[in-house]
Amino acid sequence: MNIGEVSKRADISSKMVRRYEEQGIIPKASRSDAGYRQYSENDVHILKFVKRSRELGFSMKDIKQLVGLWRNKGRSSSQVKNIATKHIDELEKKLKETQEMLKTLNHLVKNCQGDNRPDCPILEELSCH
Amino acid sequence: MNIGEVSKRADISSKMVRRYEEQGIIPKASRSDAGYRQYSENDVHILKFVKRSRELGFSMKDIKQLVGLWRNKGRSSSQVKNIATKHIDELEKKLKETQEMLKTLNHLVKNCQGDNRPDCPILEELSCH
DNA sequence: CATAAACCTTCCCCTCGTGGCAACCTCAAG
DNA sequence: CTTGAGGTTGCCACGAGGGGAAGGTTTATG
Numbered sequence: 576m577n578i579g580e581v582s583k584r585a586d587i588s589s590k591m592v593r594r595y596e597e598q599g600i601i602p603k604a605s606r607s608d609a610g611y612r613q614y615s616e617n618d619v620h621i622l623k624f625v626k627r628s629r630e631l632g633f634s635m636k637d638i639k640q641l642v643g644l645w646r647n648k649g650r651s652s653s654q655v656k657n658i659a660t661k662h663i664d665e666l667e668k669k670l671k672e673t674q675e676m677l678k679t680l681n682h683l684v685k686n687c688q689g690d691n692r693p694d695c696p697i698l699e700e701l702s703c704h
Numbered sequence: 705m706n707i708g709e710v711s712k713r714a715d716i717s718s719k720m721v722r723r724y725e726e727q728g729i730i731p732k733a734s735r736s737d738a739g740y741r742q743y744s745e746n747d748v749h750i751l752k753f754v755k756r757s758r759e760l761g762f763s764m765k766d767i768k769q770l771v772g773l774w775r776n777k778g779r780s781s782s783q784v785k786n787i788a789t790k791h792i793d794e795l796e797k798k799l800k801e802t803q804e805m806l807k808t809l810n811h812l813v814k815n816c817q818g819d820n821r822p823d824c825p826i827l828e829e830l831s832c833h
Numbered sequence: 834c835a836t837a838a839a840c841c842t843t844c845c846c847c848t849c850g851t852g853g854c855a856a857c858c859t860c861a862a863g
Numbered sequence: 864c865t866t867g868a869g870g871t872t873g874c875c876a877c878g879a880g881g882g883g884a885a886g887g888t889t890t891a892t893g
Contacts, residue, residue, distance in 0.1 A: 632805045645827045655826045656818035676761045689785035697784045698774045
């Protein structure tokens with residue numbers, strides 16, 4: 576299987592498949608006589624794992640570890656849980672920050688007429704704080 | 705006022721003050737004989753405006769427009785409101801995405817023992833989907 | 834058989850907001 | 864006069880990609 580095929584199957588751009596290989600997240604692909612990367616079903620499986628992990632917001636650093644643990648049958652589930660828990664903490668922090676921003680922004684927008692006049696409480700707030 | 709002073713007053717690194725100037729977000733500072741950038745109270749004010757806008761998550765592109773509108777007395781508040789509303793929409797989208805991730809992650813972590821055994825529903829989910 | 838389209842390779846630059854470092858210049862105090 | 868603090872420019876890095884050039888390969892078609 577060439578990179579285009581594996582890319583379609585895992586729904587990851589060829590570009591990123593090459594990059595993941597560089598970063599050691601997926602094993603180095605063997606090459607055809609012409610130097611084309613060759614992939615197996617197993618590679619598709621790994622790439623889907625990576626994709627799903629990205630969808631859950633894990634960083635590439637985390638994913639590298641997760642793939643390692645996934646392939647290591649002697650892992651302990653606590654290692655995986657630690658990575659996930661740390662990630663949850665970070666996401667919750669971001670969530671709170673975003674909620675704070677939204678709270679302020681919604682309040683500002685509600686008080687802005689949005690007409691042709693220049694008076695604008697949004698600019699007021701941004702300038703005075 | 706030199707860049708270090710204005711940087712302290714607005715709580716923005718000197719680096720970023722120079723960068724904002726490059727990007728045309730703040731006016732080009734005049735220079736002393738030695739080539740040092742010179743700032744006024746007004747510049748501090750603009751930089752604080754930028755800082756506050758960043759804290760509300762606006763992009764630099766948005767901020768450039770906001771600063772322009774702020775300084776333009778002939779603006780209409782609808783222009784400002786449009787920028788803010790678009791930003792709110794984007795933040796809400798991100799918020800939902802983060803909440804979705806957290807929902808899944810919390811569910812997974814709850815079902816993971818986190819012990820010395822290799823069995824791990826987190827890896828299961830990541831690999832099978 | 835030749836040619837064109839589709840595919841692969843590596844390499845470099847762009848994003849966005851920021852930090853760090855190097856090399857060099859200037860200013861104020863001891 | 865020297866020293867240290869602070870200024871100047873310029874380049875490189877992050878993370879997670881995207882875009883595209885320049886060139887080699889494969890495959891289908893006239």
